[in-house]
Amino acid sequence: MTDILRINRGGPTKLSLPREESGLTAAEDLDSRPQNFFEFRDVSKAFDERPVLDHVSFTVKRGETSVIMGRSGVGKSVTLKHIMGFLKADSGRVIIDGEDVTDYTEEQFAEVRRKVTMVFQSGALFDSLTVRENISFPLDGQPGLTADDIDEYVAKIAHMLEVEHVLDKPPSELSTGMKRAVAIGRAFAQNPEAILYDEPTTMVDPLMAGHMGDLILRLKEAFHKTSIVVTHDTHLAKKLADTIVFLQEGRVTYFGPWGGFESSDDPFIVNFRKQDDLIPALDQTL
Incomplete structure (x- = not known):
């Protein structure tokens, strides 16, 4: 079935739950999995005949973090929506963990969303639940988990994300940055194989943006989840990226x-780097 993360002082280990038997050892199972967790093959998408993605191709290796960058409206968040099944490509193929999901039904994508989760700009928290209840929501009712197990997970991930002091508050009392931190905690509770972050530092002050970057880096180094981060923030990208995907007018130019x-001398990239250093971005992406 699944595991959830148990965070110990000596580093992360696993709290095991019942698993379906695959007939393979853990090492054999790992070796048999494809090297690339995400792959876009010549993907195109248009809205009202306006191209947003134009023959986009890139890969994200298992366990690595890819950062998708570019100005507002170039298709950054549209790539995430294709991965999550919220949009379908007009042409090209989307591959997730070796499976071609391009033509998946909504029912099939429900399975994909168990292994890939997304942290939205808004946080998408449940307003009627406390922070504690939001974080624990994916764990409630899971077989083999006791209330003490869940409380322990919530306490430790809250400590790691520095939100212990707001556990009993509703989301309405949190800042934008705090909401995103809580959303990250809830995403990790699902124990996905991959996490997508949509503009995690937009609409927050530079101090909070730096703090959010540090939190995501801490989780990246601890758990090695395959990740895609959509951002305009070059400082965040430098901190997190194993690879950069730069989009310009719907095309991958780097x-x-x-x-x-x-070090690129591409005029669009040079201009992007300069503007990001000078202008606090309030990017609203597609």
Whole structure:
């Protein structure tokens, strides 16, 4: 079935729950999985005949973090919506964990969303629940988990995310940054194989943006989840990225490590780097 993370002082381990038997050892199962967790193959998407994604291709290796960058409206968040099944490609293929999901039904995507979760800009928390209840929501009713197990997880992830002091508050009393931290805690409670972050530092002050970046980095280093981060924030990208995907007018104009992006003399990339250093972004993406 699944595991949930148990966070100990010596580092993360697993709290085991009943699992379906695959007939493979853990090492054999790991070796048999595809190296690329996400793959876009020549994906195009248009709205009202306006191209938003134009033959987009990139890969994200298992356990790595890819950061998708570009100005507002270039298709950054649209890529995430294709992964989650909220949008379907006009052409091209979307591959997740070795499976072609391009033509999946909503029922099939329900299975995908058990292994891939998304942290939305708004946090998408349940207003009627406390922070504690929001974080524990994916764990409630899971077989093999006691109330003490759930309380322990919530306490430890809340400590890691520095939200212990708001556990009994409703989301309405939280700042934007706090809501996103709580949403990240809830996402990890689902124990997904991959996490998508949609503009985690937009609409917050620079201090909170830096703090959010540190939190995501801490989780990246602890749990090695495959991740995609959509952002305009070059400081966040430098901190988190194993690879950069830069979109310009719906096309990938750079795909590679941060160093190549930082030294690129492409005029669009140079201009993007300069503007991001000067202008606090209030990016509203598609």
